[in-house]
Amino acid sequence: MIEAPQTETLIKETAKRVFFQKGLLKATTQQIADEAGVNRALINYYFRSRDQLFKTVLEEAIHETRSKVDSIFNSDEPFKNKISKYLDVFIDRNVEFPYMQNFIFTEIMQDPEKMKEHFSRKRSHMMKHIVPPLKKEIEKGSMSPVDPEHFIVNMMSMCSYPLIAKPFIQNMFSYDDKAYKKFLKERKKVIYKVLFNEELPEQIP
Amino acid sequence: MIEAPQTETLIKETAKRVFFQKGLLKATTQQIADEAGVNRALINYYFRSRDQLFKTVLEEAIHETRSKVDSIFNSDEPFKNKISKYLDVFIDRNVEFPYMQNFIFTEIMQDPEKMKEHFSRKRSHMMKHIVPPLKKEIEKGSMSPVDPEHFIVNMMSMCSYPLIAKPFIQNMFSYDDKAYKKFLKERKKVIYKVLFNEELPEQIP
């Protein structure tokens, strides 16, 4: 089934690639139009404004990630397995779209209003799915005591920072793209170990 | 000794405040001029271009931080004390200039050339001051084995991310500015504990 590419979809997919894979976060509408091989006016025709295109693309991307994460935390696996799978999804998804975190930080974090718009539901989410099971683990004695808020921030820090600081890390350790990617993949085990002070089991089904 | 403020210095200090304390990372030359109470043309007169002003301000700020960090790592204290003091300096300095990390990320990280320019010396620095003593600690058995590169990235992640993600964290945990600042201060102990899997001693002189 080879379909003639719908212009609207074409623009959206191109924007996604330009922003999240090529890392041209400051791309102009002209650049995106050129890349997609369409006239610049069509961006306005379909998305009304550059800002609207941004918003649409980001919303889709966040939604895709969130679906995957939700299905993990809505399962009834043990807490540590869930965290392990979360690390898996988060890292793999960001290896695919290396500049998505940068985009979120440069475009969203600057503007508290935009931020609330996109991440309003994240709060209750974290609180519901991480804080109570974390407290239970601590009560059971299966991990050492830690403030849940710091636990969450530690986890997010060690996941996100290496992505945002990609050029910095590559420069510091003389990593080419391949070595950097390998480094990211390794971090799954590293982060698990730091969070729980125990090795990540080989097979979590 | 009350001196008449030199216009050049005035502009520089104002830019520093606008960028790093007020967080107006996209401030135009007009905004900076207004804030400083000078004519906009003077910015070009003293700094030739907006970019040059950026560069000058950032270089000074990085240099100030680096001096402090250098004096810590050039001492002959035990390794863990050095890290403890580094956390101290890093966090306190960024509580003073809450948007400096954001500035580095939105202005510098995007552009690999700028990045190299500003952080070329950081590589050898980290390698010299952290990797060898870390390996010794591990050999001595005073901390559990860890890849030095991941150790460095873990540390930088847990230091920097909470600063860059300030609006996100405030929203997620409903922190006002005071609570957020308190949270940052707490992180000194938290990060030390995560890195070394032991409590930060009360008094490191």
Added chain:
DNA sequence: GTCTATAAAGGGATAGAC
């Protein structure tokens, strides 16, 4: 050194023809 006025460039949005 400091000001006003103006040039020049860049980018987003829109009207109107096809």
Added chain:
DNA sequence: GTCTATCCCTTTATAGAC
């Protein structure tokens, strides 16, 4: 739906008077 032409706004940089 798609294109061209044009408008408009923002912002930086500079020329020239004081």
